[in-house]
Amino acid sequence: MAEYINVTTLNLLAKQVLEQCEPLNNLIVCGEVSNFTRHYKSGHCYFTLKDENAAIKCVMFRDKARLLGFAPENGMLVLAYGRATLYERDGAFQLYCDYMRPFGAGAAQMAFDALKKKLSAEGLFDADHKRPLPPMPQCIGLVTSKTGAALQDVIHIITRRWPMVKLLLAPVSVQGLEAEKSIVDGIRRLDADPRPDIILITRGGGSKEDLWVFNSERIARAAYACRKPVVSAVGHEIDTTILDYVADLRAPTPSAAAELCVPDQAQVRHEIFILQQNIQKNIQSRLEMCYNKFNIISPAAAMQNEKTGIDARTQLLRQTTAQIQAVAAQKAAACTQGLHTAAAVAASLNPYAVLARGYTMVADARGRCLTTEHLKPGQKITVIGSNAAAQCTVDAVAPTQGNPEKEQTDEST
Incomplete structure (x- = not known):
């Protein structure tokens, strides 16, 4: 009896044989998408590629699916890049896709129109969101290839028109499998940097396939989320991408974008x-x-x-x-009245005015006024009246009536 193997071993052997087949490890398969499903939890994409004679199941894992620049739909003709092998558990021969893009003008336009309709419905193209460019920017951020002709054109035009502005380059890959992620990262880096006043996303001309990455939904959303004005300049004037609709300003060429971003010094x-x-x-x-x-x-x-x-x-x-004279007269009258009053008071206090009424003053030999109680017998005095003065000698000093104590004192003396 011949030796046998179980199903697991069979599938493992088949897988090993397929993986050792070099043509199956680097495939580009053209087919029509059907039964397309994106798992809501894992993010993996499951679908079938078919032509008029055959079909093959396909898987695109989440990390690869995130790089898709379009939304696959049933009936769309695509080119799928990947490897064919066996899924051991189910014994299913299937294609593991690393990258996928629309194939042919019809399919590409279908993907373009579908994404354009979707983003337009979400308001990413609304005119209300478009921001004006600063008239005289101090710094412009560039998202482009550091080796491309577009960069040289922009530098040449800006240096000639407005040499005062500074250019800040975020070097990116503008085509290939890594282009989408590279461009998104470049946009976000410049938007987070406080220096640029404008972000210019540009690349030179090329085939429709070369420019297809700028129809990426991720790039469109990154540009829409920018806090700074975004200028799009991809390819030539006849080339239109999804990014052009989202950007605040679309320029037909990199050179035209440079002219729109800065004024002309002349x-x-x-x-x-x-x-x-x-x-x-x-x-x-x-x-x-x-x-x-x-x-x-x-x-x-x-x-x-x-x-x-x-x-x-x-x-x-x-x-x-007249006002000054009136005030002066009032002041003079008031002063005269005050003077008269003072004179009257002074006259009432003048002792010589009393003499005019018949009274006299007694003075000693030195002219000092004396009262009678200070007189002494034999003393020489002068009796002064209002009109004459008499030299007299005191014979005796007697107290007046009404002061008996004084009289007694004088008698004892």
């Missing part, structure tokens, strides 16, 4: 010169108007104006003088 200088001329003309015109108005006024009218001014000031001077 034009700015000319505008400044014209502005200076207009300012000078305006100032000269105003001076001439003032001069003409001055000349219109006749000398007689000028003199009359001066006379009117002088008369007004004369009247004001007279009024001020």
